[in-house]
Structures are given as C-alpha cells and as structure tokens.
Amino acid sequence: MTVTVSLSDSTYEKLIAFRGSSDMTDDRVIAELLEIACDIDDEPLSEETLQRIAEAREDFRAGRCKTLKEVMADLGDSFE
Numbered sequence: 505m506t507v508t509v510s511l512s513d514s515t516y517e518k519l520i521a522f523r524g525s526s527d528m529t530d531d532r533v534i535a536e537l538l539e540i541a542c543d544i545d546d547e548p549l550s551e552e553t554l555q556r557i558a559e560a561r562e563d564f565r566a567g568r569c570k571t572l573k574e575v576m577a578d579l580g581d582s583f584e
Contacts, residue, residue: 511519523533549557563569570578 519530519533522537523530528536
C-alpha cells in the first residue's frame with residue numbers, strides 16, 4: 505500500500521539530514537526512525553537516575569568534561 509504524507513519544510517529537511525549522504529529512500533528513513541522510536545524503554549527513570557542526569561548536565565555546562573581525544577589520551581591510546 506502506498507500512502508502520501510504531507511510534511512512541513514522543516515520536517516522534510518530533518519528527514520533529509522537524518523538520511524545524510526546515504527541512498528536510503530524516505531520510506532526506509534521513516535521505517536528506521538519508527539524502529540528507534542518503538543524500541544525506546546518506556547519505564548520511568550528513577551529519582552537517582554534523574555539526579556545523576558541533572559548533575560551531568562551541570563558538569564557539562566560548567567566545563568567539567570573531556571573530549572574523546574582527551575579521554576583516549578588519558579587511557580594511553582592515540583586518537584588520530
């Protein structure tokens with residue numbers, strides 16, 4: 505079955521951006537997005553998890569974070 509869907513320009517641009525440079529059809533992109541959406545765990549997050557997320561966001565905003573390159577260097581692996 506073929507169905508025509510109307511998308512706003514901004515939504516279609518996001519669809520194109522998600523596809524990137526691959527040769528995926530719009531149908532395949534939407535199918536993959538639906539697979540991702542349906543695979544989301546709908547269990548509520550615990551208070552502890554929410555608190556840790558809030559702390560991590562604050563650390564990031566305050567600059568208390570490292571780049572992947574810095575982490576790799578700390579682990580003794582070069583990132584080139």
